[in-house]
Amino acid sequence: MITLQNVRKDYLVEKKSITALKKIDLTIERGEVFGIIGHSGAGKSTLIRCINLLEKPTMGSIIVDGQDLTRLSPSQLQTARREIGMIFQHFNLLSSATIYENIAFPLRLSKRSKSEIDKKVRDLLELVGLADHAKKYPAQLSGGQKQRVGIARALANDPKVLLCDEATSALDPMTTQSILKLLSDINKKLGLTIVLITHEMHVIREICDRVGVIDGGEIVELGPVAEVFLNPKQSITQEFVEQVSDFDFPEELLEQYKKMPAPERACHQVVQVSFLGDTTFQPVLFQVLQSLPVQFNILHGTINRIKDTPFGRLVLEITGEPDDARDAVKHLQERGLRVEVLL
């Protein structure tokens, strides 16, 4: 749906060039929710604003639904932009216009008839749960309600892509949840491709299918959210994953194993097992216990969710002869679990 090829963006500030994006190559599939996470100054806003050419890349192509936006004339670009809606951290609503008029605004720009506009605005108000607020002004709404208006306005021209620029950063946690749920529902209902930027990993975990980590104007890690969560490769990704980790394994537990005499230690192995998707609920441990003369002792564990995928992590003590313990680890791995030997 969206392809960025060799995209570079330099800003000229007081005759000095600042490189915000170095060389971005990225493909975002139709219908997916794609998240870009990075620290302040990493280049997130520049990247998302390049997708609809609010920022013109210094180099490279931006292809949206088969069209290279960098090659269009101003009027062609204006038409192409109707396919790309956008919402913002501070909502950017017209304060002197009612909610109805805010949503009607892009429809008036695209010269729709009065009755068409009326039907569309009412449908959108319904979709975002604001049917009773049509006559109010933005100042009379809460932050979450204002963002709902932003979403309705962005959807007015039936775009294929929705860009979300830190859309929940100004909202409290509960409101954030409700906006993310609305975005997720819209993605499923309308098959809309959503690209969002954020500095918060919980936003990524909540609704994204894939994530790209941006650092110093480059995508340094990319993959399905569950994989990146379970196996972050770069240290910056590990930091982001830590933000939302509720897996606080008490390391001192390992100390007592380290103190054991060597022959006894050899019969106790400590492993961390990660479960993803269906395996989370399968009796995998029981199956291994039935087939080998080993015992499992659960030392620590959590079960959580990444978007719609359940995942769990356990720290297990495996007691048994060293060969049997090794086989138990092998069996767990063969059943699709990620096993890391801690001791």
Ligand SMILES: Nc1ncnc2c1ncn2[C@@H]1O[C@H](COP(=O)(O)OP(=O)(O)OP(=O)(O)O)[C@@H](O)[C@H]1O
């Ligand atoms: N209009 C501009 N003019 C000059 N430099 C800019 C402009 N916009 C961004 N930059 C610079 O480009 C780099 C990337 O900025 P960008 O806003 O894209 O990062 P970001 O990850 O979105 O940060 P934040 O989360 O703080 O918004 C920074 O060094 C920034 O100072």
